[in-house]
Amino acid sequence: MSRMNRESMLVVDNVTKRFGGLRALNKVNVEVKRGEILGLIGPNGSGKTTLFNVIMGFYHPEEGRVLLQGEDITDLKPHQIARRGVGRTFQIVRPFGDMTVLENILVSGLFSVPRGGEHRKIEDRCHEILKITNLTERINDPADELSIAEKRRLEIARALALDPQLLLLDETMAGLTHAEVDQALQMISGIRKEFGLTMIVVEHVMRAIMSISDRIVVLSEGRKIAEGTPKEVSENEQVLTAYLGHRKGS
Amino acid sequence: MRGIGFNSLTMSLGFLILIGIYGMVADTATTSYLHAMVELMILAYSLNLFTGLSGYANFGHVVFYGLGAYTVSVSAVGLSSMGMSLPTPVYVLGAGVFAAIFALVIGFPILRLRGDYFAIATLGINEAVRVTICNTKELGEGRGIYILGLVPSYDIKMLYIQLLLVAFAVVVTTHIVLKTKLGYGLRAIRADEDVAEIMGVNTSKYKIMAYALGAFFAGLAGGVVTLQFACSFPEYLFIGRSVDMFSAIIIGGIGTLLGPLIGSVIFWIVKDALLIQFPYFHLIIFGVALIVLILFFPRGIVGLANRVLAKRGKVLE
Ligand SMILES: Nc1ncnc2c1ncn2[C@@H]1O[C@H](COP(=O)(O)OP(=O)(O)OP(=O)(O)O)[C@@H](O)[C@H]1O
Ligand SMILES: [Mg+2]
Numbered sequence: 001m002s003r004m005n006r007e008s009m010l011v012v013d014n015v016t017k018r019f020g021g022l023r024a025l026n027k028v029n030v031e032v033k034r035g036e037i038l039g040l041i042g043p044n045g046s047g048k049t050t051l052f053n054v055i056m057g058f059y060h061p062e063e064g065r066v067l068l069q070g071e072d073i074t075d076l077k078p079h080q081i082a083r084r085g086v087g088r089t090f091q092i093v094r095p096f097g098d099m100t101v102l103e104n105i106l107v108s109g110l111f112s113v114p115r116g117g118e119h120r121k122i123e124d125r126c127h128e129i130l131k132i133t134n135l136t137e138r139i140n141d142p143a144d145e146l147s148i149a150e151k152r153r154l155e156i157a158r159a160l161a162l163d164p165q166l167l168l169l170d171e172t173m174a175g176l177t178h179a180e181v182d183q184a185l186q187m188i189s190g191i192r193k194e195f196g197l198t199m200i201v202v203e204h205v206m207r208a209i210m211s212i213s214d215r216i217v218v219l220s221e222g223r224k225i226a227e228g229t230p231k232e233v234s235e236n237e238q239v240l241t242a243y244l245g246h247r248k249g250s
Numbered sequence: 251m252r253g254i255g256f257n258s259l260t261m262s263l264g265f266l267i268l269i270g271i272y273g274m275v276a277d278t279a280t281t282s283y284l285h286a287m288v289e290l291m292i293l294a295y296s297l298n299l300f301t302g303l304s305g306y307a308n309f310g311h312v313v314f315y316g317l318g319a320y321t322v323s324v325s326a327v328g329l330s331s332m333g334m335s336l337p338t339p340v341y342v343l344g345a346g347v348f349a350a351i352f353a354l355v356i357g358f359p360i361l362r363l364r365g366d367y368f369a370i371a372t373l374g375i376n377e378a379v380r381v382t383i384c385n386t387k388e389l390g391e392g393r394g395i396y397i398l399g400l401v402p403s404y405d406i407k408m409l410y411i412q413l414l415l416v417a418f419a420v421v422v423t424t425h426i427v428l429k430t431k432l433g434y435g436l437r438a439i440r441a442d443e444d445v446a447e448i449m450g451v452n453t454s455k456y457k458i459m460a461y462a463l464g465a466f467f468a469g470l471a472g473g474v475v476t477l478q479f480a481c482s483f484p485e486y487l488f489i490g491r492s493v494d495m496f497s498a499i500i501i502g503g504i505g506t507l508l509g510p511l512i513g514s515v516i517f518w519i520v521k522d523a524l525l526i527q528f529p530y531f532h533l534i535i536f537g538v539a540l541i542v543l544i545l546f547f548p549r550g551i552v553g554l555a556n557r558v559l560a561k562r563g564k565v566l567e
Binding site for chain 1: 431434435437438441442444445446447448449450451452453
């Protein structure tokens, strides 16, 4: 496989994150190659969001390191990591409610250092992102007034305005209708083509994660229990047990 | 942007010029009245720069005003003992700078606190400084420091002009902050500090910058007032003044350019009127009015105006 030779965008090296007695992450190793879409799945509470928080510098792990393009970012602050090109969305949407859609996106545009600078240029770029995320019509509306699907897209738009190299998407499709999931999938592959981004995608919608990922990592109770192509993972005994054990019926 | 914008900057500066001219031609009593109103306005703007934009409730903002006042009186006494005296603008600038430095020093630890904890810490600092002044012989204890004759004395009209210049400066500064990265960063912090970090905002740096900027202007106001009354008292650090500033920005519209101006004018006129008729009861009237405002018009008069204007496709800029 030629992918194996590509340089790695992100390396999560033997990371352990504890909350009191609970090991939310237990010696987790994950590598993401440049340009790859890595699917991250696991039952509720398996540590997916915690892994994002560790990567973003929101939590500092007790053990292990996080490397972004070879640089150790374990102890950096979130804004420093954001400016190194890591964008993320929140599982529970968190728009800046009293700002307009454009202002929401302008914030990350203004603060993304490398392409930062001229206000005019940033605004142009924001308009482009609004188009891709299909939010142009709501550009001057307060973010509070958006529908849930639109708020999810705003999360993505905001992360894109950072001009990231690595995008972490945390359940951006949860609660969407079948048709909306299809649109979201199209949008994500569009984004990948347009910006050549590397992504880690957390999703419970199996149909979505199977179709979009190059590779999938499975977490369960803070441990990595499987890794491989979507096909390999969906046939893995341990994965099936973990899912049947925790998420009956979904 | 949508529709035509009513330019808040032009309106604010225009209003300052108008009351400036009026204060020049009016009798001394009227000028004093306007002087006190502009002073409240500057304090409201300075609180707005930090609290209005970042959303961090600061009940001890008056400490910077008090420190500015004492900077002027202490340096005037100190310099005159060496037989020196400086032009008044230098004293005033020194007051702003000292207040800003103090903000940088205490901001570093207390801006790590969030929400109620921060608000309580600001109250504590204000009290600590006030009590320290009241118990320090060199600072005049409870009696204050008098500097009559130690600095060049001006009449009320000259001081009024100085104060208006400070008001001009704080309005223009607010305008610039709102239009630039600092303003966007602070508004992001107000909306959701964690998300602001994720979007690349160095939240610690922006909070402390705004805190010191607000302190600077409050310090300037304290400096001018000390020159006006030729003294500084511990009463300058009275918590009630923090409440006045808060009321003004809530009435006018928190975090906006026009809000502190509209809010201070209304607050000042109403307070003055009520104070005469109901010397004590007016506080209760104010309390109730504020609660009603916060509940029904959380964005104050400017927010209300924007809602009405939005229906006609216009907006206050
Ligand atoms: N800040 C925190 N303090 C204490 N415990 C936490 C904290 N954040 C997460 N946890 C715990 O860590 C474990 C992993 O949580 P996490 O949110 O990472 O799971 P997840 O895989 O994202 O789940 P879901 O699919 O429900 O989003 C859970 O048991 C959770 O309760
Ligand atoms: Mg999660």
